[in-house]
Amino acid sequence: MAGRIRWSRFALVMGLGVAGMSTFGVAAATGAVPVSFTVSGGMLQASGERFDGKGIAIFGGVVQTKDKAYPAVMAAFDEADVRGICAGAVLEGVPVLGSVGLGIESEGFTARSVVVAIDELRTAATINDVRLGVDAGAASGAGPAGSFGVQAGSASLRDFHLNTRAVTAGTISLSGMKVNALTSKLECK
Amino acid sequence: MTQVQVTQWRRTRPFWAGIFLILAAIALIVPPYATLHIGDWFVSATTVGGFSAVFIGILLLVLAGSLWLRPQYRFPAGVAALMLSLGSLVTTNLGGFVVGTLFGVIGSALALAWTD
Structure with missing residues (x-):
């Protein structure tokens, strides 16, 4: 049967x-x-028109990749609202293809519980309620206790250019996203 | 078991439905514990965390076993597997990077379409 x-x-x-x-x-x-997302390891370049963050903690940190550790400025935000963002990264050593570029363009997104490991940041910023020398463990965001930290109520960045090795977000809400796979490097404006 | 008996065993139950559900369970359970490495990068997309991956993955394995050992209950097992697979898309790493959900849906469809 x-x-x-x-x-x-x-x-x-x-x-x-x-x-x-x-x-x-x-x-x-x-x-x-809600979907949470983490990328880290290589260098991610991003630029955007506007960044508004609330509940900010900044402290020194380390990004650990497979075989290397990089020092970074860790910036943790309770809430972040980003408009007109363009981000690109090159993935090296992809099987078969060698290296592949990944480009993301979005009208904007809002995110909660964001931690960005900043390698380089160029921007014009307005920061409110700044407190320098806060214990990083006591600042919002999970910094290492006992080390130097900065806390701020809110920050607003215009036309920022960011190099980062790691971004973690608790929740991201995207509006209008386009992802491109490229064979060459993406150049954000 | 001889070759003939194995073939006989396969043909008298929704065998491929079970295989796809097992593949779906693996695709769901593995990523939270082994993140995707592309070159020097690692990518992980976790939702509620590893818990739902194990929860849905184990239930899919149980349903695959049910399909093989009790083919007559394939309808409820198939419907449950379909619901779990779709649910995993939002609760578990985008359904094991979509692969788990896709295999789960294929497996459930094979189970529901199977007839003796």
Whole structure:
């Protein structure tokens, strides 16, 4: 008594499944469903028109990659609102392809519990309620206790250029995102 | 078991449905504990964390076992596997980087479409 597969029914269920997947996928892409995301290791370059952050803690830190440790300025934000962002990274040593560029352009996004490991930052900034010399362990964001830290209520950056090795975000809500795979390096404005 | 008996065993139950559910479970469980390394980069997209990955992954494994050992309950098992697979898309690493959800949906569809 061998069984068989009724392919018409298989197609029906697959159709339902794919419809469900795209519904959830769109919900995640538009930010209705929170997704947290981490990239680290190589150098990520980003530039944007505006960055507004609330609940800021800044402290010294280290980004640990597979075989190297890099010093970095860690900036933790409770809330961040970024507009007109363009980010690019080159992934070295990809199997088969060698190196691949990854470009992301977005109208903007809001994020909660963001930690950025800053390598270099060029911008015009307005920072409110600054307190220097706060114990990094006591500042909001999980800094190492006992080391120097800076705390600020809010900050606003215009036309920023950022080099970072690691970005972690608790929740990201994106609006209008475009991801490109490139064979050459992405040049953000 | 001889070759003939193995073939006989495969043909009398939704064998491939079970295989796809097991692959889906692996795709869900592994990424939270082994992040994706591309060159010097590592990428991980965690949602509620490793917990839901293990939770959904183990349930999918149990359902795969159910399909093989009790083919007559394939309908409830298939529906449950479909719901879990779709749920994993938002709760578990985007459904194991979509692969887990996709295999889970294929496996469930094969289970529901199987007839003896």
